[in-house]
Every structure is written in structure tokens, then in C-alpha cells.
Amino acid sequence: MDLHDPTLIMGLHGVFHRHPWIDRVLAENDLEDEDAFSLAVARAEAYGWSSTHLGRGPLNGCRWGHNDAGEDWTEDNRVRQLAWLQVAVEEQLHGQRLPLLPVATVLSDVLHHRGTYTLTGLHTVAPLQLSADDSLAYLSQAADWVAAAGPGPAADCIITIAARESAGLLNRAQDVNVLILERSYGRLTIHPGRTAVPTSGLASSLVGEVQTEGMHNTALIHCSLPDWSLDTAIWAAEVTAAAVRDTGAREPVLLTISQNGDGPGQDV
Numbered sequence: 001m002d003l004h005d006p007t008l009i010m011g012l013h014g015v016f017h018r019h020p021w022i023d024r025v026l027a028e029n030d031l032e033d034e035d036a037f038s039l040a041v042a043r044a045e046a047y048g049w050s051s052t053h054l055g056r057g058p059l060n061g062c063r064w065g066h067n068d069a070g071e072d073w074t075e076d077n078r079v080r081q082l083a084w085l086q087v088a089v090e091e092q093l094h095g096q097r098l099p100l101l102p103v104a105t106v107l108s109d110v111l112h113h114r115g116t117y118t119l120t121g122l123h124t125v126a127p128l129q130l131s132a133d134d135s136l137a138y139l140s141q142a143a144d145w146v147a148a149a150g151p152g153p154a155a156d157c158i159i160t161i162a163a164r165e166s167a168g169l170l171n172r173a174q175d176v177n178v179l180i181l182e183r184s185y186g187r188l189t190i191h192p193g194r195t196a197v198p199t200s201g202l203a204s205s206l207v208g209e210v211q212t213e214g215m216h217n218t219a220l221i222h223c224s225l226p227d228w229s230l231d232t233a234i235w236a237a238e239v240t241a242a243a244v245r246d247t248g249a250r251e252p253v254l255l256t257i258s259q260n261g262d263g264p265g266q267d268v
Contacts, residue, residue: 003166003251006091007067009125009208010103011084012230013201013258016073018115036071036083039110049102050087063099064089070207071110079120081203083107089130097138098131098241100124104234121201121258122233125208126241129250135242136183143185146235150227154189155259157228158201159221159240162212162254169218172247176219179243188236191222201258212254222260233257 026032044050050066051059064087072080085103090096104122111117161176163169169176177190206212221240225232236257244253 004129005211005252006089006127006130007086007125007211008064008089008098008103008127009084009086009211010107011081011123011207012104012107012111012119013079013081013121013203015077015079015118016082016111016115017075018073022114036110037069039113040069040085040106041066043106043109047102049099062090063093063102073114079200079203081207082117083110084207089127091130095132097135098126100126100238101234104230108230119230119233121256122237123202123206123254123256124237125211125252125254127252128241128245131241131245139183139239139242140185142235142238143187146187146226146232149231150229152227154224154226155228155232157223157225157236158258158260159223159236160217160256161219161240161244162215162217163249164214164251167249167251167253169244169247169249173219175247176243177221179246180239183239183242187226188239189224191224194222202256208254211252215254228259
């Protein structure tokens, strides 16, 4: 167990549908061997967030180094872990936030390259010890972005937090709730009196078993977001990560955001 592990893992969950023409195009261009890893590497390179070009030296401003990636593009209308990415977050970029949105963007681009998908949830192992000290200005701007992210109605969601005992989150759920409300600037609502319906928004097995060994659930938060989309789900993850860090946690934690109950999700 390494409390300073810079590994960030993210998985997007939902239902996937391949483009009806994709197999023909891949065959015509000799691209049948492309997978989530090769596509994620190419997309991160295009954004300038990471690189695997070993001959040119380190990439200035590199946000992460690639570790692994995978996919489950089975088309059976069941919720699956559609695409996931494991990276080593750059430890020397002072003032940078954890690259949750960039990693999610790469994963979403990978899925869009092969088909369409209905997002039902996401999970991330977030190395909070590498997050920025002051994210309030960004979170304020992000809250305004989320406020106009979609037409609604408000999306009923579940946030869970898992951590090791050393994170100091035991019996701190109420403190985390208060900080989430503060850092969401009124765009997220918590419903403490409601019963959380077991969610079908996440696949049964989450990538990251090694990194989450010894973690236990410390909070289950029933909430609503202005709309359900990748933008709002990632924003909720960023708000939650900031809140957990501001309780004093300085080590990796596992966060999940998913739709509550059997909602239809949203095609993206």
C-alpha cells in the first residue's frame, strides 16, 4: 500500500453501440488492431496532455504518463465498464488540478471514435495528495458551466466515497457533505432524508482492485445534478474530490458517480 501512489484510474460505465460502418472502415484502413489503449494514447497526444514518443525527450506540460487502458464494447444493452484509463499523474506540475476532466475527455473521445454510448456512471481512483491547494476559483467557474449544461430535469444521482482508515474520513460524512455543498455553489443538491435506491449505473467490477485494496466505503450521498451528462458527472467528481481533500485527506480515494435507480441514462 503506497499512500503516495500517483496513479489515477477512471472508468466510464454505460451501454455502447458501435457505428454500423466502423468494421468496414477499420478493415479498409488496416486498423483492426486498434484498441482503447492505442486510441487513448493518440488522443492524449493530440491534446498535448501526454506522449509516448520516447525519442524527443520529456513533453513540456505533460499531465500524465500512460500506464494501461481497456474496454468492453459488448453490445447487449447491459451496463458495462465501457472504457477505462490508468495513468501516472505528473508530480511536478505545481498548481495543476487532478486531470479528471482531461482523462474523461480522452475516454469519451475514444468511445465516440468507435460508436455512441449511453453514460450511466463513472468511477475514479483519485490521488488527492497531488491535487491543487486552491481550486475554489475553478470550481466557481465550473459551477456556472454546469448550470447551463443541459435542459434538465434535475438528475437523481448517487456519489460514493471509499478510502483507507489513514485518510481520516471515518465519521466525517457530514463534514464532507457541507464542503460539497459549499464547493458546488448551489448547483448540486443533497437529499439526506431520501432512501438511495441500489443503482444499476456501474458495472459490477471496477478496474483498480490493486490500488483500492484496503479501502472501505465512508459515504453514500444521494444528490441531484442540474442535468445528467459527462460534464456534470465529472464536475460532481471534481467537487467531491475537492471536498474530501479539504477535510484533510492526502492520499488516494475511490469516488463513484452514478444514476440512482433505473434511469435511462443519456446518449453522448
